[in-house]
Amino acid sequence: MADVLILGGGPAGTVLARRLTALGYGVTLVTCARRAAMEGLSLRAVEGLRRAGCTEAVAAAGRPASRRVDWNGRRTALNGEHLVDRNSLDAALLRDAAAGGAVLTRGTVAALEQGKNGWRAVDATGAVLGSGRFLVEARGRRAPNAPARETGPRTLAVGRVYHGPAGELGSAALSFADGWAWLAALPDGRRVVQLVIDGADSPARANLTDWHEAVVAALPEAAGWVAGCTPMGEAEVRDATAVRRSPGVTADRLRIGDAAFAVDPLSGHGVYAAVAWAFAAAAAVNTLATDPTAWPAVERFVEERCAELFAHAADAGNQFYRAEERWRDRPFWRRRAAWPPAPLPTAEHGIRRRAVVVNDRIEERPVLVTPALPRGVLAIGGVELYPLLESMNAGPSRGGDLAERCGRSLVQPPGRVAAALSWLVENGFLPGGQSRPGP
Numbered sequence: 001m002a003d004v005l006i007l008g009g010g011p012a013g014t015v016l017a018r019r020l021t022a023l024g025y026g027v028t029l030v031t032c033a034r035r036a037a038m039e040g041l042s043l044r045a046v047e048g049l050r051r052a053g054c055t056e057a058v059a060a061a062g063r064p065a066s067r068r069v070d071w072n073g074r075r076t077a078l079n080g081e082h083l084v085d086r087n088s089l090d091a092a093l094l095r096d097a098a099a100g101g102a103v104l105t106r107g108t109v110a111a112l113e114q115g116k117n118g119w120r121a122v123d124a125t126g127a128v129l130g131s132g133r134f135l136v137e138a139r140g141r142r143a144p145n146a147p148a149r150e151t152g153p154r155t156l157a158v159g160r161v162y163h164g165p166a167g168e169l170g171s172a173a174l175s176f177a178d179g180w181a182w183l184a185a186l187p188d189g190r191r192v193v194q195l196v197i198d199g200a201d202s203p204a205r206a207n208l209t210d211w212h213e214a215v216v217a218a219l220p221e222a223a224g225w226v227a228g229c230t231p232m233g234e235a236e237v238r239d240a241t242a243v244r245r246s247p248g249v250t251a252d253r254l255r256i257g258d259a260a261f262a263v264d265p266l267s268g269h270g271v272y273a274a275v276a277w278a279f280a281a282a283a284a285v286n287t288l289a290t291d292p293t294a295w296p297a298v299e300r301f302v303e304e305r306c307a308e309l310f311a312h313a314a315d316a317g318n319q320f321y322r323a324e325e326r327w328r329d330r331p332f333w334r335r336r337a338a339w340p341p342a343p344l345p346t347a348e349h350g351i352r353r354r355a356v357v358v359n360d361r362i363e364e365r366p367v368l369v370t371p372a373l374p375r376g377v378l379a380i381g382g383v384e385l386y387p388l389l390e391s392m393n394a395g396p397s398r399g400g401d402l403a404e405r406c407g408r409s410l411v412q413p414p415g416r417v418a419a420a421l422s423w424l425v426e427n428g429f430l431p432g433g434q435s436r437p438g439p
Contacts, residue, residue, distance in 0.1 A: 002028040003120055004285060005132025006102075007109055008367075011045070012257025012281075013138035014093040014275040015052040019282035022053075023099035023360060025289070028130035029097050030121050031181060032108045034090065035236070038161070038184050038192045040067075040081040040171055042268050053100065056142035060084060060092035063169070065184075070174035070221060072324045081171055083184050099306055105129045109139075113239035118252065133252065134285055141239060149307075152242035152314065153335040154199030159236055160212050162191045164229030175324045176220050178332050180266065183225045193222050196240060200330045209235040237321060240265050242317070244310040247286065249302045251292050256281045260306050264336075265314035266320050273309045280305050283357040294362065301355035301362045308375060314340045347374030348430060351386060370427050381419040383412050389429065 004020055006013045009031030017027045041061055049057045064080030076300060098104055110124040118133035137143050172183040180196040193216055195214050203211035209305035212235035216222045244261040247254060257274040284298050321336040328334060350372070354367045356378050367376030391409040403418040410417065424430040 002026040002103065002120055002132040003289070004028070004134045004136060005130050006030070006136040006138055007121060008105070008138030008140060008143070008259070009090060009094050009097065009258070010138065010140060010257065010274065011049065011057070011093065011271050012140075012259075013136070014057070014097045015049070015275050015278035016136060016138065016256060016281050017097045017102040018052055018054065018100035021280065021283060023282070023286055025285075027102040028105060028132055029094075029102045030105045030107065030109060030130045031090075031094060032106060034086065036161070037086040037159070038186070038190065039084055039086050039089075039271075040182070040184065040268075041084055041271050042081055043079060045271040046082050046274060048272060048279075049140075052275065052279070054093060054096040056092035056095040057089060057113075058354045061091050064066065065169040065171050066170045067173070069172065071111045071177070071320075072326060083169060084170060085186070091214060103130075104113060109291070110304075134289065135253045136281070136285070137248070137253070137255040137259045137370065138257050141262055142366075143259035146245040146248050146255065148245055150241050150242075150244040150310065150314075150340070152339050155196060155240040155242070155264060156202050156239040157194050157196050157238050157265060158197050158202075158208060158212050159192055159194035159238075160209070160216075160234070161232045162193070162226045162229035163232050164189050164191060164226070172225070173222065174219070176219055177327045177330055180324075181219060181220060181222050182265070185225070189229075191226055193226060198335065199241070199422060200331070202237065208237060211235075218229070242267075242310075242314060244306065246307050249295075249299050250293055251288060254281060254284060254302070261310040263310065264317040267317035268315040269309075269313035269316060273313055277305070277309060280357065283360050283362050286360050287362045290361070297355045297364050298362050301357075304355070304438070311344055313342070315344050340369055345374070346371050352376055368424075368427070368429060373427075377423075380420040380423045381416045383410065383416050385420060385424065385429075388417065389424070 003025040004027045006017055006029045009029055011028060017029050046058060046061045061082040061084055064085050067074050067078050067081050068076055089292050094104055107129045109121045111122050113120040113255050119135040120131040121129045123129055153397055168188045169187050170185050174181050178201060179195055182194040184192045195215055196326045242264040247260045263269050284302055286292050287298050289408045324333060334371050349370050351366050353364055354376050355362050355364050365378055367378050368385045369376040388406055403414040407414040407417040
């Protein structure tokens with residue numbers, strides 16, 4: 001039996017597996033094949049994979065493609081995105097997981113069995129695919145549903161793959177009256193047109209391909225994108241609704257990635273959020289494994305982190321939807337411009353006690369919060385900020401260089417302390433900035 005059983009070998013599951021094996025845990029990762037798809041990864045998502053040591057996945061992502069956007073009657077060029085064949089990316093991720101020391105098992109989980117020693121995943125024949133003392137659910141939207149905390153307007157993505165002459169790598173996004181389209185082209189000639197629409201506008205599944213063909217024909221940019229190309233199959237539909245569920249953290253179980261929350265594809269935060277979530281989850285698992293009594297702090301941390309990542313993705317998508325003003329009265333645009341119903345709360349400047357990650361563990365520490373940094377900042381350059389403020393209050397008010405005095409108190413190099421002091425001034429925690437914090 002492994003220390004940790006992870007179900008799902010996508011970005012979240014793989015990054016978590018690598019983080020946990022690096023901490024000395026035995027990990028079994030169970031994965032199954034998924035249907036073919038082409039996806040766009042943000043630059044931040046690929047950098048997150050690089051930081052996790054997923055060299056095979058980074059190589060599979062290749063170089064970023066140029067991207068243009070036709071939105072609200074204007075054409076702009078935005079930061080590039082990495083266009084990936086999802087099956088190739090998943091295969092690369094599994095190689096990264098294995099290279100990190102995880103044991104891989106391929107199969108479809110039909111049931112989970114919980115015993116006094118941990119969890120077992122079994123297939124439809126009853127064969128055991130893997131077991132572990134701690135269970136991580138990372139199967140994305142395929143995971144058994146947990147109660148939804150927040151749900152955006154029901155959204156569907158209807159896509160079709162085409163093949164044409166080899167050409168340049170590139171992508172585009174364009175808005176239309178009842179949704180928006182994502183266009184992608186790989187150098188081998190494969191092209192994708194994905195139409196994102198409101199769930200209420202979904203055609204009958206039997207008419208899906210004809211409907212997709214008609215919409216593409218009515219959009220000059222999309223029609224030109226696949227001109228001279230041959231469809232490689234029928235149109236397929238997938239759920240793209242933004243939804244946040246409970247991470248379900250207990251002493252021996254946790255949900256991560258899209259199994260905990262899935263974002264609207266327009267936000268561009270999907271894989272990035274999954275990777276960020278995996279880094280945080282590694283600290284949660286490590287903390288619970290070494291100190292089960294820390295569960296209350298871990299639960300607060302996980303719930304807050306999940307809500308924050310989801311809220312930022314929802315806010316990013318909302319800004320794009322509100323920017324399209326030509327069809328603001330059409331149902332698709334009206335519903336999304338009105339969601340989420342409340343803006344992100346503004347944090348008050350000051351000191352708060354929060355659950356944070358320290359040396360791959362979750363601990364409660366004082367952090368410094370500003371409106372621009374609502375999650376709070378624990379340290380700058382390895383120098384914890386709250387102890388630095390305390391050392392200033394406890395030390396003499398005159399004589400000697402401040403960075404040197406505080407450095408001796410905190411056993412930190414004066415150069416690092418000076419950088420932390422500059423941050424305190426710039427963010428209003430010392431005279432010369434906005435304000436001095438209270439006790």
